Every structure is written in C-alpha cells, then in structure tokens.
Amino acid sequence: MLKLDNIRTNYGNIEALKGISMHIKPDEISAIIGANGAGKSTILNTISGVLHPSSGTIGFMGDMIHNMPPHRIVEMGISQVPEGRRIFPRMTVLENLEMGAYIKTGARGTPLSGGKGQGGKTIKEDMEGIFTYFPVLKERLKQLGGTLSGGEQQILAIARALMAKPKLIMLDEPSLGLAPIMVERIFEIIRKINKDGVTVVIVEQNANVALRLAHTGYVMETGRIALHDKADALIINPHVKEAYLGG
Ligand SMILES: Nc1ncnc2c1ncn2[C@@H]1O[C@H](COP(=O)(O)OP(=O)(O)OP(=O)(O)O)[C@@H](O)[C@H]1O
Ligand SMILES: [Mg+2]
Structure with missing residues (x-):
C-alpha cells in the first residue's frame, strides 16, 4: 500500500534519514519505535509531504507521492496526526x-x-x-x-x-503526556478504526504499548531502520527488550 524506497531526508546539511525502506501493508497497524532524535517524526513528515526527500521514492497505491505537496497527499488518502496534537x-x-x-x-x-x-x-x-x-x-x-x-x-x-476520510492514518506519539488509562482508551479507538479498514502507522517512544497494539514494528536508530519484524517477535527480541522495553 505504502512503499518507501531508500529515502534520504536532510535538514540543511544534516542527514536525518539515511536510506529508509519500508513496506506498509493494507489493513495493518505498523509501529515505528526508537529513541529521541532517531528520525521517527521525520519519516512521517516526509510521507505527508511536509518535508521532501533528497533522494528515494515513496509510492502509495500505485502513485509516486514524494514530490507532492501536503494537501495533495491528504487528497490521496493519507492523514497525519502530528506530534503535540496541534x-x-x-x-x-x-x-x-x-x-x-x-x-x-x-x-x-x-x-x-x-x-x-x-x-x-x-x-x-x-x-x-x-x-x-x-x-x-x-x-x-x-x-x-x-x-x-x-x-x-x-x-x-x-x-x-x-x-x-483517510485510507492511511499516521499518528505521531499519541500517548505522549497522557495517563495510562487514557492511553488505553485512545489505543482502543485506534484498534477500532483499523478494524473498520483504515491502515495505521503509529510512531511511539512508548515501545511497550505500541508493540502490543501493532501487527508489525520498525525499530529506528539514528536515521536507519535497525530492525523490522512482526510486533510479537520484536517484543521478545533480546535487543529490543534491553534497549526499549526496560529489560
Ligand atoms: N527542523 C529541524 N532542523 C534541524 N534538525 C532537525 C529538525 N527537526 C529534526 N531535526 C533533527 O533530525 C533528527 C531526527 O529528528 P526527529 O524529530 O525525526 O526524531 P524523532 O525520532 O521523532 O524524535 P522524538 O522521539 O524526540 O520525537 C534529530 O537529530 C533532530 O535533531
Ligand atoms: Mg518525534
């Protein structure tokens, strides 16, 4: 449904994304986890057209979208819930x-x-x-x-x-600053939206809740995808456990 191929995105001469490839399947919930500054928000902003990649391609349901302005990308069926709600x-x-x-x-x-x-x-x-x-x-x-x-x-x-009316909704840190009970409520809503046929990409520093919600997960480390697997495999992966799930 959404395919990123070797995406590089810069802020001036800082390269924040160093060749990102992802394949988001329809009807799935995909989680992107990683530490502060890993480049998670930069991925979402590059998909939504707020930023344009310096190289690489993004395909969405058969169209190349990486040169489109944000409003066109919304029209194509991709909506973003930015970090900090706004x-x-x-x-x-x-x-x-x-x-x-x-x-x-x-x-x-x-x-x-x-x-x-x-x-x-x-x-x-x-x-x-x-x-x-x-x-x-x-x-x-x-x-x-x-x-x-x-x-x-x-x-x-x-x-x-x-x-x-998106076909794909992207959420940037929806759990940030919320009490656990509210996080549960919001994740329940996200699950429902997905069951009704909307593909979901969720960025989270809270790896624990994100991997329990998602079908697939991507682990980002300094501008690269370090790991990609089914979410339940990542939850028991020793490196993920140690670095992101508190051991
Ligand atoms: N507007 C900007 N100008 C310059 N550098 C930026 C800008 N926005 C982000 N960066 C840098 O790009 C890198 C990736 O940032 P990004 O915001 O994508 O990280 P993140 O994974 O979303 O982090 P967080 O979990 O803190 O939200 C960081 O090194 C950051 O300092
Ligand atoms: Mg961010």
Missing part, C-alpha cells in the same frame, strides 16, 4: 472537525451549505459517523479546543484527521 485551541470542537473536512474538500463542502464531501455524504453525516468512535466530542461541540483535557485534545486531533 488542534486549533481558540476554535470550538465543531470548527476543529470542520477544518479536517475542509482540508480534504476545499471550499466545496461546509455543513452550512449542505455541501457534499467525498462519497456524496455531507460533512454532517461524516461527523455523525466519527462520533460513534468518539462520543465524548459530541457532548462538547461548542467547547473551545484549548479547554479540553490533554486526552480529549488527542481524541479531537484523531477525529479531525478522520474527517478527511
């Missing part, structure tokens, strides 16, 4: 969700105009579908994004990404 704090929950749909449909569909998004459904209908995953948001539509708790903001960021 919802719009001074907009309401409803407005935040509308922005997610807007990114996909441009000026065409707004709930007020009754405009149709992709697949002929109105944005309002899409939103109703999304509330089945996130009932908590429905009760808080008029609340300002910035006044939600950290966990609720993470939920809003995921919901906003889903408003673009």
Whole structure:
C-alpha cells in the first residue's frame, strides 16, 4: 500500500534519514519505535509531504507521492496526526472537525451549505459517523479546543484527521503526556478504526504499548531502520527488550 524506497531526508546539511525502506501493508497497524532524535517524526513528515526527500521514492497505491505537496497527499488518502496534537485551541470542537473536512474538500463542502464531501455524504453525516468512535466530542461541540483535557485534545486531533476520510492514518506519539488509562482508551479507538479498514502507522517512544497494539514494528536508530519484524517477535527480541522495553 505504502512503499518507501531508500529515502534520504536532510535538514540543511544534516542527514536525518539515511536510506529508509519500508513496506506498509493494507489493513495493518505498523509501529515505528526508537529513541529521541532517531528520525521517527521525520519519516512521517516526509510521507505527508511536509518535508521532501533528497533522494528515494515513496509510492502509495500505485502513485509516486514524494514530490507532492501536503494537501495533495491528504487528497490521496493519507492523514497525519502530528506530534503535540496541534488542534486549533481558540476554535470550538465543531470548527476543529470542520477544518479536517475542509482540508480534504476545499471550499466545496461546509455543513452550512449542505455541501457534499467525498462519497456524496455531507460533512454532517461524516461527523455523525466519527462520533460513534468518539462520543465524548459530541457532548462538547461548542467547547473551545484549548479547554479540553490533554486526552480529549488527542481524541479531537484523531477525529479531525478522520474527517478527511483517510485510507492511511499516521499518528505521531499519541500517548505522549497522557495517563495510562487514557492511553488505553485512545489505543482502543485506534484498534477500532483499523478494524473498520483504515491502515495505521503509529510512531511511539512508548515501545511497550505500541508493540502490543501493532501487527508489525520498525525499530529506528539514528536515521536507519535497525530492525523490522512482526510486533510479537520484536517484543521478545533480546535487543529490543534491553534497549526499549526496560529489560
Ligand atoms: N527542523 C529541524 N532542523 C534541524 N534538525 C532537525 C529538525 N527537526 C529534526 N531535526 C533533527 O533530525 C533528527 C531526527 O529528528 P526527529 O524529530 O525525526 O526524531 P524523532 O525520532 O521523532 O524524535 P522524538 O522521539 O524526540 O520525537 C534529530 O537529530 C533532530 O535533531
Ligand atoms: Mg518525534
């Protein structure tokens, strides 16, 4: 579904990705784990078009996307939930969700105009579908994004990404700063989204929870993929245990 072939990405003259190859299969949850600064976020930002690789190719469902701008990549069906959530704090929950749909449909569909998004459904209908995953948001539509708790903001960021109807959703450190109970809730939602047919790539420093969620895992070390295996094999791999799972 998504294929990275020998991707190199630089920040000025620092090479952050030193030849990354990955093959993300449809309907799977793939986890990318690794220490601070390994290059995990750089991979996601290179896939989503925020950064462009200096060499290598990225193919998505038969198209080459590595030279496309971010909005085109969203239209192709890839949505990203960035590190640190980055919802719009001074907009309401409803407005935040509308922005997610807007990114996909441009000026065409707004709930007020009754405009149709992709697949002929109105944005309002899409939103109703999304509330089945996130009932908590429905009760808080008029609340300002910035006044939600950290966990609720993470939920809003995921919901906003889903408003673009992605085939592939990429999440950067969704567990960061959240209490374990909230992490469990969010991972349960991610599992459901995946069961409903959305491919998931998740970046996590919390290797333990990520590998229990994922089908496959990639271990990154300073700009390279050091290991790639089924998640349950990585959990019992001695090197992974020692370096990432606390022994
Ligand atoms: N805007 C930037 N300018 C220069 N160097 C950068 C920039 N962003 C990241 N880097 C460097 O690129 C490398 C990879 O960073 P990246 O953010 O992808 O790591 P990460 O694995 O996501 O880390 P973390 O777990 O801390 O989020 C690091 O050495 C980092 O210092
Ligand atoms: Mg990061």
